[in-house]
Amino acid sequence: MKLDTNTINKIAKLARISLSKEEANDLLKDMNSILDWVEQLNEVNTDSVEPLANISSSTLPQRKDESKDINSSEEILKNSPDKLEGYFAVPKVVE
């Protein structure tokens, strides 16, 4: 599998990263060499193997349905560059 510049630019756009032409070209080279390396795995026949997302043998830890009153407003908004009456204020999102 080979990536082209369009795919690089699309990925950059989805990740909201702005790339110069040179950066896109550098990344194209890097990512293609990573893909080449990963493609060695194609030498193994995996037809009857389910995809493995996690190698841990433990099971998903669960918690009880208990809520904690945290009154988080002040702490949560502390780093916000702009806020109003307990809300985050962000540039208008127009749909």
Add this chain to the structure above:
Amino acid sequence: MSNFVKGNKYEWEIVIGLEIHAQVKSNSKLFSNSSTAFGSNPNSQVSLVDAAMPGMLPVINSYCIEQAIKTGIGLKAKINNYSVFDRKNYFYADLPQGYQISQYKYPIVGEGKVSIDFKDGSSKDIRIVRLHLEQDAGKSLHDQNPTKTYVDLNRSGVALMEIVSEPDIRSADEAGLYINKIRSILMYLDTCDGNMQEGSLRADVNISVRKPGEDFGTRCEIKNLNSIKFIKQAINYEAKRQIEILEEGGTIQQNTLLFNTNSGKTKPMRSKEEAHDYRYFPDPDLLPLEIDQKIIDKLVKSIPELPDERKRKYAEEFNLSNYDASVLTADKSVSDYFDSVIKSDKALIDSAKIVANWITTELFSLLKEKNIEISNSPISSEYLGKLIKLIKENIISGKIAKDVLIEMFESKEEPQIIIEKKGLRQVSDTSEIENIVDEVLHENQKMVEQYLSGKDKLLGFFVGQCMKKSKGKANPKILNDILKLKLSKKN
């Protein structure tokens, strides 16, 4: 019943599939222990997990898993012992993580079905594709400021169940019935509070049109509708729009639409170039969810009686029609109230139809006028039972009972007390009624002559006059009998 709609040139069939987002009823969020309470101060229920602070890890709420399984059982669906949480990636101001934790390839619940009931007594199955668990996003306020959007993250991370139907729905009415049925099942199961105003139940509508018998057309998706009225309006508008385009020789562009509740129109939400590419992948922070069959078996036993079962019971035990039974059972609190009226007195079991009528007409109109839920009804089920028994025993007439009901609604007093206090007890004493009839006939001799010469309709006039004299208290049956007897003697 045909659901086809007429365009200018052809007949069309509307094809609809729904994605319902139901907020799981739980104390804390899906992956954090902050509260899910509605209406709190903005951003007061946002843990570091919900705000996606670096290094925070999600830990799943076991009760939310149970709630999803119970809902799956209620939808007669397959519960999957193995399911996986995936990241659905997109950027939005009210999504701090930059992704929503959802389930993609392996949902917790698989195929199921629900049945919807029509007025004519028939019913239809709508197939369910799947139900999966996911996180809700925060809330954005766009209309408070011309240049800013305000964000409240209290809802961020609250557990949702997304219930996806097959495209089995064929009209706006069927869509309404389907959502009502899902809402009813969720409320019986107590897995969602069903409050559409507060956004606990929202729907995305997938809609296309086709000529009957042809393949599915290109569909559009209308996002985030939160009332049945708007869902129906949006479907009817969108179907008409698509039919007009097709009849003019155009093609439908697959699109995501928003419904403007003021204009009643749909409009595209995003242009196609920016179509979402969610890049789902398994969340590395969460292991697969494996559910022991024993837990599922235990939950199966905990499932309460659901609306369809109650409906069947009402039809069999109380001889109610399918339609009456479905009206009573749609809302669990109405059905519970009905049950407790019947249970309040054994004598009421064979008067179930009368009890049903008093609840769905008289009591409903009083509650609606004052905007009170039946669970908070000022008239207790026991007192309504007593009132109906008084009618059955001929102590008051149905007409007087309506006034007593209003009085009960205001004073919360027992019907007997109101009747005694106001002297409303029905007069069944024949001599008293005879006196009234004699007076009325004496005062209206001309009418009596007309009646005797063949004007039968005047009987109603005499009944009315006698009732008026008795202040509505005369037992109507006894009054009628005496009146007829006395008139026949004059002949």
